[in-house]
Amino acid sequence: xxxxxxxxxxxxxxxxxxxxxxxxxxxxSATLFVVLDxxxxxxTEAAVGAGISTVLFLSALGITGKHQVLARKNHLVPIFxxxxxxxxxxxxxxxxxxxxxxxxxxxNHVAPRYxxxxxxxxxxxxxxxxxxxxxxxxxTLGEVAVVFTALIAVLLLLGLNRGSRQDKS
Amino acid sequence: xxELIANxxxxxxxxxxxxxxxxxxxxxxxxxxxxxxxxxxxxxxFILFISMGKIDxxxxxxxxxxxxxxxxxxxxxLILTAIVVSVATTAVGLALVVxxxxxxxxxxxxxxxxxxxxxx
Numbered sequence: 422x423x424x425x426x427x428x429x430x431x432x433x434x435x436x437x438x439x440x441x442x443x444x445x446x447x448x449x450s451a452t453l454f455v456v457l458d459x460x461x462x463x464x465t466e467a468a469v470g471a472g473i474s475t476v477l478f479l480s481a482l483g484i485t486g487k488h489q490v491l492a493r494k495n496h497l498v499p500i501f502x503x504x505x506x507x508x509x510x511x512x513x514x515x516x517x518x519x520x521x522x523x524x525x526x527x528x529n530h531v532a533p534r535y536x537x538x539x540x541x542x543x544x545x546x547x548x549x550x551x552x553x554x555x556x557x558x559x560x561t562l563g564e565v566a567v568v569f570t571a572l573i574a575v576l577l578l579l580g581l582n583r584g585s586r587q588d589k590s
Numbered sequence: 591x592x593e594l595i596a597n598x599x600x601x602x603x604x605x606x607x608x609x610x611x612x613x614x615x616x617x618x619x620x621x622x623x624x625x626x627x628x629x630x631x632x633x634x635x636f637i638l639f640i641s642m643g644k645i646d647x648x649x650x651x652x653x654x655x656x657x658x659x660x661x662x663x664x665x666x667x668l669i670l671t672a673i674v675v676s677v678a679t680t681a682v683g684l685a686l687v688v689x690x691x692x693x694x695x696x697x698x699x700x701x702x703x704x705x706x707x708x709x710x
Contacts, residue, residue, distance in 0.1 A: 427607055427610035427611070427630055428610065431610060431613060431614055436620065436622055436623060439622075439623055439626055440622075440626065443626045443629060443630075446630065446633070447629075447633065450633050450636070450637060453637065454636075454637075454640055457640045457641055457643070457644045457661070458643075458644060458648055458649060458650045458651070458660075458661035459640045459643065459650070459661070459665075459666045459669070460650045460652075461666055461670055462636070462640060462666050462669050462670055462673070465670055465673050465674070466633075466636070466673055469673055469674060469677050470629075470633070470673060470676075470677070473677055474629065474677055474680055477677075477680060477681055477684055478622065478625070478626070478680075478684065480684075481622060481684040481687055481688055482622060484688050484691070485622070485687065485688060485691040485697050496617060499613055499616040499617040500613070500617075502612075502616060503609045503612050503613045503616070504609075506609065506612065507605055507606070507608075507609040510605045510608070510609075511601075511602060511605055514598050514601040514602065514605070515594075515598070517598065517601055518642075519596075519597035519598070520596075520597055520598070520599065520600040520601075520641060520644065521644050521645060521646035522597075522645075522646070523645045523646065523648075523659075525642070527642055527643065527662060527664070527665070528645060528662050531664065532662045532663065532664050535663055535664065536651065536660050536662075536663065539653075540653045546652050546653040546654065547651070547652045547653075548651040548652065548653065548660065548663040549651055549663045549666045549667055549670070552663055552664065552667045553667045553670060553671075557667060560667075560671060561671065564671045564674060564675060567675050567678060568674060568675070568678045570678075571678035571679060571681055571682050572678070572681075574682045574685070575681050575682055575685040578682070578685040578686060578688075578689050579685050579688065579689070
């Protein structure tokens, strides 16, 4: 399903339908996250990825008002680059642990401690919440800093222009 | 061979999606569509991380009586952060696109190049 949506996005020429397909793509990936046991990630993706991103894209489309994508003549070089990169990546997965393997290295470092101890230490049944807000609180603080920086950047990009336009008039 | 496919197919799916995103970013000249391609690329990385956190027979990492095996909560935390950051970067990118459109009256790379050549 995800692959079909992605291919449809490649083929589409109308930007509006591309944006709507992008929202559908986010929603499908959110259901995939539920299947993979990541419920917190799923509802963040559904709310933020499918909701806010789509609204942002639509408002940008509304401002620019350009609906059609121009066709490009030479597809060969991009296809070649993509195929070579993909082949290299698939070759590199042969060393990766099997899907769902409980003995994979990722599950044997700090994760067991979070799973066994976080209920007693933090007192929140949801481990994702306790890791996010307590063990990794500084990371979340950094995330807030990143979002704040992005907000300032957006305001500078959109706001300064408005100021210069007022100067001209 | 069948075992290899069964073990690695989750990685292959995310690589396929990643390549679809990369293709859009390289091949399409419309800047909005490039950003959508970038989003697809990012989502494929999310899927890669989340699929690495999955354990056979595990449930969502919420403590509840009767469940012993949980999926790894650490990738979930990382990706929660990454999703929010990805939206922030998308917003910055869209602001840039809006500014480019104000300057050139176009959001297509080829058209912008032509306009720049004419101006020189």
